[in-house]
Amino acid sequence: MATAAPRxxxxxxxxxxxxxxxxxxxxxxxxxxxxxxxxxxxxxxFGLQGQRIxxxxxxxxxxxxxxxNLIRECVLGSSLDPATPxxxxxxxxxxxxxxxxxxxxxxxxxQLDSAIGGGVDTTSDAPIAVSEPLRRILLELARxxxxxxxxxxxxxxxPAHLAPSAPGTGEPRTGLSMGExxxxxxxxWGITRTAQDELALASHQNLAAAYERGFFDDLITxxxxxxxxxxxxxxxxxxxxxxxxxxxxxxLGERATMTAGxxxxxxxxxxxxxxxxxxxxxxxxxxxLANFVDFEAAAVDFVHGAEGLLMAPAYATARLLARNGxxxxxxxxxxxxxxxxxxxxxxxxxxEDEQFCREKLGLEAPLGAIDRSKLNVNGSSLAAGHPFAxxxxxIVASTAKMLHEKGSGRALISVCAAxxxxxxxxxxxx
Amino acid sequence: MAxxxxxxxxxxxxxxxxxxxxxxxxxRLRRYEPGSALLPGPLLVLxxxxxxxxxxxELTSWGIDVRRHDAQGDKLGGILLLLDELTHPEQLGEVMLxxxxxxxxxxxxxxxxSVSRPALAHDEPAVAAVRQxxxxxxxxxxxxxxxxxxxxxxxLAEDTTVTSPSALGALRFFFSxxxxxxxxxxxxxxNDEGSLPADPERxxxxxxxxxxxxxxxxxxxxxxxxxRDGAQVVLVDMPAxxxxxxxxxxxxxxxxxxxxxxxxxxxxxxxxxxxxRYGHLDLVVHNAGITRDKLLANMDQARWDSVIAxxxxxxxxxxxxxLAADLPGLRVVSLASTSGIAGNRGQSNYAASKGxxxxxxxxxxxxxxxxxxxxxxxxxxxxxxxxxxxxPLGTRTVARLVLPSLMQGGLPQDVAEAIAFLGSDAAAGLNxxxxxxxxxxxxxx
Numbered sequence: 113m114a115t116a117a118p119r120x121x122x123x124x125x126x127x128x129x130x131x132x133x134x135x136x137x138x139x140x141x142x143x144x145x146x147x148x149x150x151x152x153x154x155x156x157x158f159g160l161q162g163q164r165i166x167x168x169x170x171x172x173x174x175x176x177x178x179x180x181n182l183i184r185e186c187v188l189g190s191s192l193d194p195a196t197p198x199x200x201x202x203x204x205x206x207x208x209x210x211x212x213x214x215x216x217x218x219x220x221x222x223q224l225d226s227a228i229g230g231g232v233d234t235t236s237d238a239p240i241a242v243s244e245p246l247r248r249i250l251l252e253l254a255r256x257x258x259x260x261x262x263x264x265x266x267x268x269x270x271p272a273h274l275a276p277s278a279p280g281t282g283e284p285r286t287g288l289s290m291g292e293x294x295x296x297x298x299x300x301w302g303i304t305r306t307a308q309d310e311l312a313l314a315s316h317q318n319l320a321a322a323y324e325r326g327f328f329d330d331l332i333t334x335x336x337x338x339x340x341x342x343x344x345x346x347x348x349x350x351x352x353x354x355x356x357x358x359x360x361x362x363x364l365g366e367r368a369t370m371t372a373g374x375x376x377x378x379x380x381x382x383x384x385x386x387x388x389x390x391x392x393x394x395x396x397x398x399x400x401l402a403n404f405v406d407f408e409a410a411a412v413d414f415v416h417g418a419e420g421l422l423m424a425p426a427y428a429t430a431r432l433l434a435r436n437g438x439x440x441x442x443x444x445x446x447x448x449x450x451x452x453x454x455x456x457x458x459x460x461x462x463x464e465d466e467q468f469c470r471e472k473l474g475l476e477a478p479l480g481a482i483d484r485s486k487l488n489v490n491g492s493s494l495a496a497g498h499p500f501a502x503x504x505x506x507i508v509a510s511t512a513k514m515l516h517e518k519g520s521g522r523a524l525i526s527v528c529a530a531x532x533x534x535x536x537x538x539x540x541x542x
Numbered sequence: 543m544a545x546x547x548x549x550x551x552x553x554x555x556x557x558x559x560x561x562x563x564x565x566x567x568x569x570r571l572r573r574y575e576p577g578s579a580l581l582p583g584p585l586l587v588l589x590x591x592x593x594x595x596x597x598x599x600e601l602t603s604w605g606i607d608v609r610r611h612d613a614q615g616d617k618l619g620g621i622l623l624l625l626d627e628l629t630h631p632e633q634l635g636e637v638m639l640x641x642x643x644x645x646x647x648x649x650x651x652x653x654x655x656s657v658s659r660p661a662l663a664h665d666e667p668a669v670a671a672v673r674q675x676x677x678x679x680x681x682x683x684x685x686x687x688x689x690x691x692x693x694x695x696x697x698l699a700e701d702t703t704v705t706s707p708s709a710l711g712a713l714r715f716f717f718s719x720x721x722x723x724x725x726x727x728x729x730x731x732x733n734d735e736g737s738l739p740a741d742p743e744r745x746x747x748x749x750x751x752x753x754x755x756x757x758x759x760x761x762x763x764x765x766x767x768x769x770r771d772g773a774q775v776v777l778v779d780m781p782a783x784x785x786x787x788x789x790x791x792x793x794x795x796x797x798x799x800x801x802x803x804x805x806x807x808x809x810x811x812x813x814x815x816x817x818x819r820y821g822h823l824d825l826v827v828h829n830a831g832i833t834r835d836k837l838l839a840n841m842d843q844a845r846w847d848s849v850i851a852x853x854x855x856x857x858x859x860x861x862x863x864x865l866a867a868d869l870p871g872l873r874v875v876s877l878a879s880t881s882g883i884a885g886n887r888g889q890s891n892y893a894a895s896k897g898x899x900x901x902x903x904x905x906x907x908x909x910x911x912x913x914x915x916x917x918x919x920x921x922x923x924x925x926x927x928x929x930x931x932x933x934p935l936g937t938r939t940v941a942r943l944v945l946p947s948l949m950q951g952g953l954p955q956d957v958a959e960a961i962a963f964l965g966s967d968a969a970a971g972l973n974x975x976x977x978x979x980x981x982x983x984x985x986x987x
Contacts, residue, residue, distance in 0.1 A: 153785070
């Protein structure tokens, strides 16, 4: 960092519930149910019952308006001291990273001794809004005082107004879905179908192997009968993945490469990460897995076509490396969120591209290639699934554990987000 | 899960009907609650013992109203028979008949406890006869007790006295509601090891205890009782049982360790968790267990092997890790079963594993004692759990009503109370034993 941090923000551990494909195991679970479950598992793992934690923050991308105080409600429903403050954060798929990073900063500043960050999302229990005309009529009805006024308001109602308005993953300013956006980026960087399928296969194989060796035994607490991510296909093959029809990039015709196999499915789930100062961890005999060193957000102009929707992490990484005096090769693990296989591969290609690094990142030389054997070694979102706001917590906790197991080194975490944004972070073993 | 029959014959109109019809009426048991009196009334002490006066002083200090030789018609909470100095069966009648006269005064939930010495091969025949005779008499009295009262005995091995720490510990356990479902049983005080807790309400304060299979049933009850008694609890169960495990852990302010006890490094991971998080490990309760019932003729290898692997082989392996780690004063309590004593149709694999536990405990006592620790087992009879709720009603009714003297199944708490006692410092002198918690079931009597 540019200035020496007054103290370290330590990742003590994490807990998440297994991730479930939408409309499967958690169909009837709300965001509050899932985040509370993840929080209760974390409390149980680390014996935090009755403790006043400095702050709990997190959020959800798809959120009911009644959940305006979602995380605080979860804290009140948990075994923590009810005097634990909590607040919601929302930064699309980077919600988890932003909440964890900001909490780490507060710990470094001495404002907090302990904190829990994370996120949750459900597309099974997604909010459905009434149509705009109906909403306006209902508001007018509420304001009406006389019977005449009320009838007048109601008389404006038409059958078409009753159609609900469901949330989508479309970008408000372009109308394109995230997948369609990425399809354009994938095509622009010349990422092949085979390369994407290989990345997807590796994700499934790595995640399955991590489960087999018990890696997740102290990272996951089962929920509603599910004890593993149910998107995981340990027996997937390149042949099977190769047979899938393209799901995005319809405008590309024959050149479309993105399928349901190399894109993340809609997913339900929740994750939490326990952070603390060294003093807090020592005083409570808690493990210290890794330091949360630094994080950086970036945003790109995807609206006018200057950059791909999910390319912001490429920019954030350049700034984060410069600030910390590191090169892209100074890492032992790379955790690049697999929103789509194409996102990961486009980002890697961009870092290797001399022109991109010079013109877009303002660098004299490209950031260069990474050792692919260090990429997403315990699987990532293509296998685990991607409950938007919960992905950051999943990655931070797993990364901290793999660094601690190795006993040395550092990891780069990268998470892209809707709105042309992204958050990247550096985590260091201890 | 609840025994509806017991509720019906003990309350309201149905109680009268049951009385009229002469239906068997299982009593409500006097179970321990913090703050409750040790006995429901005065204790009548009969017979003689070398240290009777010190004992009487000790019992008085526990808040017991001690009466020597004569209760003068008062209702009694308990009767203590000091029989350890008897040398001939002819001497037994006087005390026994006096006790018999007092039994009518015994309150519901009362206790009859004997203190005697074990009959050994090198005893004088008459001495051995009276000592073994006490065993038979007390087990008979267990079957004569009414209103949830029980009859149990303390055996004093050579060189121990009635005021040895574990003799007092065993007496206290038998008197209290902690032994509600223990009936017709003997505990042998082997030596003067152990100590009584400073606060008998919280005998495990400062102790770190690990309970395997803690997500539900008896394991969850053990975690709750250990926590109530002051211990910090580490709750272990299979990763797949994590959700229920976390719920119990948050209830008892413990920590979870998701772990398969059959893993080769299970013992070391338990030690690491306890020592890293709490600095020490004082008690391990091997509760994790499974059943895979089949008649042997229909048994496949997977059923047999999995039961052996989980119920006994894992314990043997973990115990080696605990002994190798040289944890000072470590106490281990294992779950056996009356099936392992008496056998049970369709449970040859389970009975082999549970009989195995009894053998392991007996043979491990010396080794655990070397580092100031101990090992013991509890053999539950029919306990009301989710597992036994699946037994067909007819079989279940026989197991509850007909077989045990107490005419009911036990509760998970009853097993947990015995484990908490055997895992406490007051039970150090009981090293190597298996205590049945079975309501004096005929099975394996």
